[in-house]
Amino acid sequence: MKFLTGLLAVVLLIAGMGASHAVVRIADDRGGRIGTYVDKYQDLRQSGDTVIIDGLCASACTIVLGAIPHDRICVTSHATLGFHAAWDFGTNGRAVTNPEATQMLYAMYPSRVKRWINQRGGLTPHMLFLRGKQLQAMYKPCYLDVQASTNRPLRRVLPQVEELESARGQLLR
Numbered sequence: 001m002k003f004l005t006g007l008l009a010v011v012l013l014i015a016g017m018g019a020s021h022a023v024v025r026i027a028d029d030r031g032g033r034i035g036t037y038v039d040k041y042q043d044l045r046q047s048g049d050t051v052i053i054d055g056l057c058a059s060a061c062t063i064v065l066g067a068i069p070h071d072r073i074c075v076t077s078h079a080t081l082g083f084h085a086a087w088d089f090g091t092n093g094r095a096v097t098n099p100e101a102t103q104m105l106y107a108m109y110p111s112r113v114k115r116w117i118n119q120r121g122g123l124t125p126h127m128l129f130l131r132g133k134q135l136q137a138m139y140k141p142c143y144l145d146v147q148a149s150t151n152r153p154l155r156r157v158l159p160q161v162e163e164l165e166s167a168r169g170q171l172l173r
Helices: 002-017 034-047 060-066 100-107 111-118 132-138 141-152 161-172
Strands: 023-026 050-052 056-058 074-076 080-083 086-089 095-097 127-131
Touching: 002 095, 034 060, 034 100, 056 060, 060 080, 060 100, 111 127, 111 132
Parallel strands: 023 050, 050 074, 056 080
Antiparallel strands: 080 127, 086 095
């Protein structure tokens, strides 16, 4: 039964991907230079690949939300998005907020994400984390979570075959 459920889930995933050829998983991405991510996600958008957010996607990584079509992004229960204002190094080596880059970054986000950010005071130097039910209300769940929940071991009541064979062997000796 589990095999049939898994097979059905794989078929549905493949059918839902349409022309997509691959899946890209984002996890533990703390971001970096905005331009690098814009280029990376333009290529990803053109590839048709599906994006799974399965961990931290922070800072410039969050550009994925605006660069990839909404229907090609899914989130797992482990997904966390981190937003903050863009910054540059100042003359003394300290981080200085870059208002123009912050506005450009903000403009890339979908309207639901913008509303969520605005409700929390906008993009500032302090990180805002979007996760859990709030994030899952904005993006579809990933197949990974469906697979994890169907593969979760049931509470073991009966001994496994190996244990039975071992006990049987001990009795026959």
